[in-house]
Amino acid sequence: MAGYADDLSLAHLLADTADSISMSRFRALDLRVESKPDLTPVSDADTAVEQALRGTLARARPRDGVIGEEFGHTAAAAGPGSRRWVIDPIDGTKNFVRGVPIWGTLIALLEGDTPVAGLVSAPALGRRWWAARGHGAYAGKHQHAATRIKVSGVHRxxxxxxxxxxxxxxxxxxxxxxxxxxxxxxxxxxxxxxxxxxxxxxxxxxxxxxxxxxxxxxxxxxxxxxxxxxxxxxxxxxxxxxxxxxxxxxxxxxxxxxxxxxxxxxx
The missing domain is CATH 3.40.190.80 (D-Maltodextrin-Binding Protein; domain 2)
Incomplete structure (x- = not known):
């Protein structure tokens, strides 16, 4: 997948880290949950995942910006076509804190304002989905166990x-x-x-x-x-x-x- 192969490989690496952290806290008896100013919940897993992914991106893509739900915006290096990674450490936190397995980590790459690659990892479901612009969408347990996916043909x-x-x-x-x-x-x-x-x-x-x-x-x-x-x-x-x-x-x-x-x- 020329153009975004390295980025998708990095996204999978980020997802591996996220899965390890989030699954270790899923249904944990000592899970800490607080309310944000908008009254939505945030768990210690949300913050730990985002901190870990930001650390990896700072080393692997130091010129790229980062936007995360829990820790805001880190600017990209100046120049045309600025790249930014967008992280939702746990999408479905309300499910996560109640023990419902439908939650996941969302990782995207923007070029300018356009999402050009995306990955969703749902470790409690044992499944990931990912895509890069112009090269199709895939799903599977991991990068090397993938099936190309497509929408239905239902027209009514x-x-x-x-x-x-x-x-x-x-x-x-x-x-x-x-x-x-x-x-x-x-x-x-x-x-x-x-x-x-x-x-x-x-x-x-x-x-x-x-x-x-x-x-x-x-x-x-x-x-x-x-x-x-x-x-x-x-x-x-x-x-x-x-x-x-x-x-x-x-x-x-x-x-x-x-x-x-x-x-x-x-x-």
């Missing part, structure tokens, strides 16, 4: 499996009614939540995953994986998701239907 919403996150969040946007209507009209609806719905979409196991608002570290790694699997992921305006925007991911064939449903004014 009535035949689609529909996933969503945060009904409360959608209610806050004033779009709860169309979300509920889609859930009722789809072939199947389930709230898998966090990164997992997007990865199931990339594998072709479902067709639509929507979320009312994501931070950059929540979404950056997902964009290359969904896109390289043949799907489409945008905000509500049809542009690429960025910080604090909605994320609308589909198999591509249903994207306009979903966007139209979510953005048409309700009576």
């Amino acid at each position: 919403f009535a035949d689609a499996s529909f996933s969503y996150a945060s009904l409360t969040g959608w209610a806050d946007t004033g779009r709860l009614e169309p979300v509920v209507n889609m859930a009722l009209s789809a072939w199947r609806s389930r709230a898998y939540g966090d990164f997992y719905g997007y990865m199931l979409l990339a594998e072709g196991a479902l067709e639509v995953m929507i979320e009312p608002e994501l931070s950059l570290w929540d979404v950056a790694a997902l964009i290359p994986i969904v896109s390289e699997a043949g799907g489409t992921i945008t905000d509500l305006t049809g542009r690429p998701p960025t910080d604090k925007t909605a994320a609308i991911a589909t198999n591509g064939l249903l994207h306009e239907t979903v966007l139209t449903t979510l953005t048409t004014p309700q009576r």
Whole structure:
């Protein structure tokens, strides 16, 4: 995978470190959990993972910037095409602290503002997903046990499996009614939540995953994986998701239907 092979290898190395730390703390009786100012939880595993990954990146990619959920932004070296790594040490912290195995580490590489590579590692599920721009998306237990993945060919919403996150969040946007209507009209609806719905979409196991608002570290790694699997992921305006925007991911064939449903004014 010329161009990003070294970066993806580094991402896998980072994920190995993250998996070792996070699994050692998963369901630990002495796990420490605090509330951040926005009242979301943060565990000692979140901070330990991000600190470890930042340390590795400082040695391996000293000119690259780093953006992390827990410790903010470290600037990249000046110049065109500045590169930044984006880290969500544990996506799904609420699952993590309750002992639910659907959580993972998200690692992305940005060139400028564009996510060009992404990796999601879910060690409690024994699975990873990764992609780099122009070279396809893959899933497996590790880098050398991989299968190329692609989205489904379902083209009717009535035949689609529909996933969503945060009904409360959608209610806050004033779009709860169309979300509920889609859930009722789809072939199947389930709230898998966090990164997992997007990865199931990339594998072709479902067709639509929507979320009312994501931070950059929540979404950056997902964009290359969904896109390289043949799907489409945008905000509500049809542009690429960025910080604090909605994320609308589909198999591509249903994207306009979903966007139209979510953005048409309700009576």
